[in-house]
Amino acid sequence: MDTDTATQAAQAQRIDWIDKLRHLLQTLAFCLAIAALQYAVQPERPYEFPLVYSLAIGSLTWACIDFGRHLFPSSAATGWPAGVPGIALPACGMVLGYLGGTALADAWFGFSSWDTGGRAQLRISVVITLVAGLVGTYFFYSRGHRATLRAQMSEVRAQATETRLKLLEAQLEPHMVFNTLANLRVLIATDPPRAQAMLDHLIAYLRATLGGARSALHPLADEFARLADYLEIMAVRMGPRLAFTLELPDALRDMPVPPLLLQPLVENAIRHGLEPQVGGGHIALRASTLPGPAGTLLRLEVVDTGVGLRASPEHATDRPGSHFGLVQVRERLSTLYGEHGTLELIACGASGTSARVTFPLNSPTP
Template sequence: MNIDWIAKLRHLLQMTAFCLVIAAIHYAFRPHKPYEIPLVYSLAIGLPSWVLIDFGRHFFPSSRDTGWPEGFSGIALPLVGNVLGFVVGTWFADRWFGFSSWNLADRSQLRISIGITVLSALAMTYFFYSRGKSAWLQAKMTEMRSQASEAQLKLLETQLEPHMLFNTLANLRVLISTDPVRAQEMLDRIIAYLRATLSASRSTLHPLASEFDRLRDYLELMAVRMGPRMAYTLELPDALQDVPVPPLLLQPLVENAIRHGLEPQVQGGHITVRASTRSGPQGPMLVIEVNDTGAGLPATLPTPGPGQSFGLAQVRERLATLHGSQGTLELIAASAGGTSARVTFPLDSSQP
């Protein structure tokens, strides 16, 4: 039986304060009597009741939600504890003052005292019950905050930008009332995308086909936000579908194309993601291109930092880790406008 003695001390102080309030209420009904009498009776009844209930609940199976005994014991414990506390406390106080409460000539005052005691017992029981419930809810909120923080870090790690998700959910809210079928399709893609993203983040490599599937989910979500301003094409030969690649390698390139290429243009543009092979000095090379018809490369590329070429730097670092100098990322200005981001690394060394 594990007891949190700090919590018990806090409960003792709270119970003492509660008894002082009850004594003040008693005194208000009998101002002609010394305050010492209701004070002693209140403490003598309240503290034993608290001890019996707050310590007694540890001897019964308790609910995880409230820390309170489950079933019949949850009702019997406060009932028995309050009755015993009243009897023992009244006996002790009677001995203290040298008279019997049950022989009072003014029976109305006795009924008032019993009534206040009963109401006080109910209030005390509810107080500790609600405190247990509140503590459980607070613990759950802390746990949820911790999980939310971990999820947010995971989203940042995988380059899923929070503002993209929020904008997507805002669009989803509108579609629910205007186009339920399309809203259902969009919700399915959000679920599939998040599930696959979290799953992919736990592995080092996954098939190129899975990478293209994630891109399709992401581009469909972005298409809802941008509407007719964005179109895309994915070209993946059957022979390259099982080629293992790092998870989420291409998404930063697509995000970069949308943010710096399509969004600055009123008319938007088109994104093409294409996988192919070419010969290299040491064998076949896998080439993946992300082409856009957007605004094109600026005269000076922004310095890497938050929101500035961070995704490109991450792609380069991951390629260098896996393939050394043979893994490259090039940004090429397209002759007809737009930009091409080209990833190249050895095809053979990508095989498991």
Template sequence: MKIDWIAKLRHFLQIVAFCLAIAAIYYAFMPYKPYEIALVYSLSIGLLSWVLIDFGRHFFPSSDETGWPEGAVGIALPLVGNVLGYLGGTLFADRWFGFSSWNLEDRPQLRISIGVTVLSALALTYFFYSRGKSAWLQAKVTEVRSQATEAQLKLLETQLEPHMLFNTLANLRVLIGTDPARAQAMLDRIIAYLRATLSASRSTLHPLAHEFDRLRDYLELMAVRMGPRLAYTLDLPDTLRDAPVPPLLLQPLVENAIRHGLEPQVDGGHITVRASTRPGASGPMLVIEVNDTGAGLPDALPTPGPGQSFGLTQVRERLATLHGAAGTLELIAASPIGTSASVVFPLKFSPSP
């Protein structure tokens, strides 16, 4: 029997607050009796009833929806608990004050006492029952949202992988006609890259170190075709190696830098990928920059479509799916030449010191 003691403490405080309210109402209708009497009777009956019901339910199978015992037990437990709580709590308070609540000569007082107890018991039972069901429904909604997010990320990833593969095969096709030896080397790199990528576990997130490893494989693959025209630097602090990121998040940015930045230049250029953090309104933000020394941004970005800004659109959609407005992608002109792509989103783990 596993008990959530934090939840029990919260229930205890709620019961105490409810008993204080009942005692105040009782005193308002009978101001000629000291408030301390109403308070002791209310706390005695309320707390004993709560202990019998809230702890007693753990001895019976409970519904996943409400955390409440199923079947006849679910009805009998609050009834028996409240009756025993009323009898035991009243007896305790009688002993405390030296009273006798079972004096039949004071029947109006007895009826009021029983009536208040019954109404209070019904209100409390409904409150805890509805709270349990509401918590279950909220958990199911959270679960469904999580599954929908994962499904959407999977869909975006499955759209992105063929896009990357087709672009790589197009590059290979060019080399086959111009430099068969380098085409063979590039084909070997493609096989190794796909083996490493496709054999990895299929998940919506993986460590940033894995993302940098796949990025290094891709850049080495592109270096076979471009030769000395492509140089790169990968800067990943050890403290951020385990930061969770979506797979293939950075590759479209690097692919975009090569295609639109380095390739149009005769001398090629240099690509730097750097990870860092910065303060945010709700905690630290992970910042990943892809900087190149290429041709720079055009006056107007092409409309997303086949072969046009597809990767950038995918990156933005994946960030929005995971982080909403907190995940951003910005393209800015670098100084003195080139382009800088900056991805920023909340850091979901604590970096090691």
């Protein structure tokens, strides 16, 4: 059995009991509506008769179909058994539901409806069961189909976000590498020790980048180490115009985070905050926790003492390409953490900017 078949079989066996309870309640409501309709058509009969028969037949029909579909592999496109089982299952479920439900209701009342109901009543019961079964089957089939499509769309969006991440990484790496190599060429002749230090940090940075590209999550310590190498490289290029500090509590070092999450924020801080400022500035990377409505949140901050949001039009404009990295960070947070993952840009007084990333402390499903 290949991987796809095994996956389908596992999905077919997995039962969501909350979903089943919701389906049962919807079925019971549908049965009550049918009983009320039957009573309105035949008011001379006690309401108890259509009520009990409708509930017994409807519930058993639903159980046969909704639980029976887990015996067959589900179609990836619809979430419903594919081929002949998908057609035969509702038919068999309606037959078994009608016969079994009628027997249960007969046992409840203590007589046989086959002997006392007459052919006319039998035909009415069969037609009602057939129509109700088809309507109910289509209702649950369409809901399952929509749920499957929504899940597939979410997966496609997640894949698209990761693809754009790789595009962003491809744009970041050559830009930084070429500039670093150009600086190395000059330093080798003028300051060999600084050139050696810069080369060591470049090698460590590229090694961490290649390792991070192969994983959906990595420890927060690795993210900080990668950014430390990047900032060391930039410090060699910018000299005394760049100073930085990293504040990572030991308790958070092993927390899993998406790779390359803070890189665009650090690049933005340098490019739009420190570089336009003659004296440069300071960048601080901080990690901390804070309470949230659904549990503990992890907050990552990139704080710079640059020109600030008001003096940096790249932060304030929406023109294409002006803050591609920020858009990607927001999209990744939304894909991994939903509404609980946020990115905020906050002005720090007259100058300086704080980029705050906040998301649940527990790791997402990659």
